[in-house]
Amino acid sequence: MKSHTDAQRVNAFVDRELDLTSQLEIEERMRQDVGLREQVEDICQLRKAILESAEYHAAPAALRNRMAGLMAPKPTARKQLGDKVVAMPRWLGWRPTVASFGLMAVLVMAVNLAWLRPSHDDRLLDDVVASHVRSTLGQHLVDVASSDHHTVKPWLSSKLDFSPPVNELQIPDSVFLGGRVDYLGGRPVAALVYRQGAHVVNSFVWPSTGNDSKPDFSTERGFRTAHWSQGGMNHWVISDVNVEEFQAVVRAIQLADRDH
Amino acid sequence: MSDDENRRRFELLVMPHLDAAYNLARWLTHNDHDAQDVVQDALVRAMHYMGGFRGDNARAWVLQIVRHACYSWLKENRPAERLFLDDADEPAHDIAAPASDEPHSAAMRKADRLQINQAIAALPAAYREVLVLRELEDLSYNDIARIADIPVGTVMSRLARARGLMREALTPIARPVLRTVARSTQAGRTT
Numbered sequence: 001m002k003s004h005t006d007a008q009r010v011n012a013f014v015d016r017e018l019d020l021t022s023q024l025e026i027e028e029r030m031r032q033d034v035g036l037r038e039q040v041e042d043i044c045q046l047r048k049a050i051l052e053s054a055e056y057h058a059a060p061a062a063l064r065n066r067m068a069g070l071m072a073p074k075p076t077a078r079k080q081l082g083d084k085v086v087a088m089p090r091w092l093g094w095r096p097t098v099a100s101f102g103l104m105a106v107l108v109m110a111v112n113l114a115w116l117r118p119s120h121d122d123r124l125l126d127d128v129v130a131s132h133v134r135s136t137l138g139q140h141l142v143d144v145a146s147s148d149h150h151t152v153k154p155w156l157s158s159k160l161d162f163s164p165p166v167n168e169l170q171i172p173d174s175v176f177l178g179g180r181v182d183y184l185g186g187r188p189v190a191a192l193v194y195r196q197g198a199h200v201v202n203s204f205v206w207p208s209t210g211n212d213s214k215p216d217f218s219t220e221r222g223f224r225t226a227h228w229s230q231g232g233m234n235h236w237v238i239s240d241v242n243v244e245e246f247q248a249v250v251r252a253i254q255l256a257d258r259d260h
Numbered sequence: 261m262s263d264d265e266n267r268r269r270f271e272l273l274v275m276p277h278l279d280a281a282y283n284l285a286r287w288l289t290h291n292d293h294d295a296q297d298v299v300q301d302a303l304v305r306a307m308h309y310m311g312g313f314r315g316d317n318a319r320a321w322v323l324q325i326v327r328h329a330c331y332s333w334l335k336e337n338r339p340a341e342r343l344f345l346d347d348a349d350e351p352a353h354d355i356a357a358p359a360s361d362e363p364h365s366a367a368m369r370k371a372d373r374l375q376i377n378q379a380i381a382a383l384p385a386a387y388r389e390v391l392v393l394r395e396l397e398d399l400s401y402n403d404i405a406r407i408a409d410i411p412v413g414t415v416m417s418r419l420a421r422a423r424g425l426m427r428e429a430l431t432p433i434a435r436p437v438l439r440t441v442a443r444s445t446q447a448g449r450t451t
Contacts, residue, residue, distance in 0.1 A: 049376055050426070051396075054377060054392075
């Protein structure tokens with residue numbers, strides 16, 4: 001039987017609340033340890049059962065009305081609103097109200113977007129970093145090892161529901177190592193792997209629905225990342241090369257795709 | 261801050277979390293009527309505090325106030341309910357990892373809605389709130405720690421314990437079962 005801290009760690013693992021090293025450590029142990037795999041499976045099943053069956057009590061309309069009542073404008077203002085025979089100047093008084101409802105809707109949406117966006121991107125970023133680290137630990141760098149994109153592209157297309165752009169990079173010290181299928185944000189993506197000098201570069205690609213965008217660079221736990229959309233594809237690139245080389249890699253990928 | 265300004269901020273910051281607020285209160289008070297009252301009281305209080313809210317996580321902030329109101333209500337109206345756990349209550353051992361022959365996950369699949377809802381409702385409040393916030397609101401350990409006013413380590417131990425209790429409640433009482441044939445492997449990422 002596992003010590004209690006261990007059971008807690010397994011729970012935290014399922015919740016993705018462990019730091020990256022511990023997260024990967026458990027993943028590694030799961031390969032050997034059937035008991036651990038069962039524990040994880042157990043927790044996942046329980047979570048699934050709860051999610052499917054537990055009652056989510058949304059606020060009843062009565063409560064919503066009560067809250068709206070508390071927030072309603074002063075009674076005098078309400079009388080004006082209820083008045084059907086409204087003189088023109090009074091009618092003008094409506095407009096700010098109507099406008100403020102519209103503004104409110106827009107603001108609520110904007111705030112929601114602002115709050116949702118980062119968390120989605122953050123999660124994706126976590127996935128990207130975890131996937132990169134996993135691949136560089138030497139466990140599983142490529143599924144298909146070839147420096148020839150004519151070999152890699154058809155292989156990836158056969159495993160995915162899209163055909164990713166696959167190119168060698170026209171910059172010094174760049175070696176194309178091959179590709180693999182990986183999972184990011186819950187969907188299968190193409191991972192193209194390059195060696196830049198002594199460093200591994202992972203370039204993830206999957207279809208996008210948005211417009212083209214310029215690369216957005218950031219640094220996460222010592223890794224450089226960039227993501228952008230181009231030609232109907234999302235790109236996430238990650239490596240631990242220095243900043244100049246990283247920018248050169250990103251540019252080379254963009255150029256290769258464009259010329260492709 | 262003017263009344264209008266206050267009202268506007270309230271609609272922007274607090275109202276989007278009305279469902280989450282009610283869901284937590286409903287699970288903690290066990291009934292609709294009191295949950296509505298508690299939420300209303302809590303949110304009126306939130307409106308007063310609003311000027312002081314500068315943070316960026318309105319949901320955690322709202323739920324913290326609602327949770328506090330729930331506990332006050334419980335203390336007054338349900339004195340019999342065990343609200344706080346002594347450290348001694350924190351398990352020295354977690355509910356055992358699978359010990360029986362039947363895989364727990366199989367039992368879990370058979371558990372029906374009613375059983376699951378009853379099992380959650382039967383959890384001590386301190387475990388129930390952590391479970392509800394994690395599974396139904398999908399909150400991070402950090403947010404839960406803030407809402408329940410406990411350290412993150414305690415969130416971790418209570419959640420593990422809550423799931424252990426759920427598993428125990430949902431596992432049918434030991435009975436002879438035919439040994440199940442090894443399940444097909446489900447582990448591993450598809451690569």
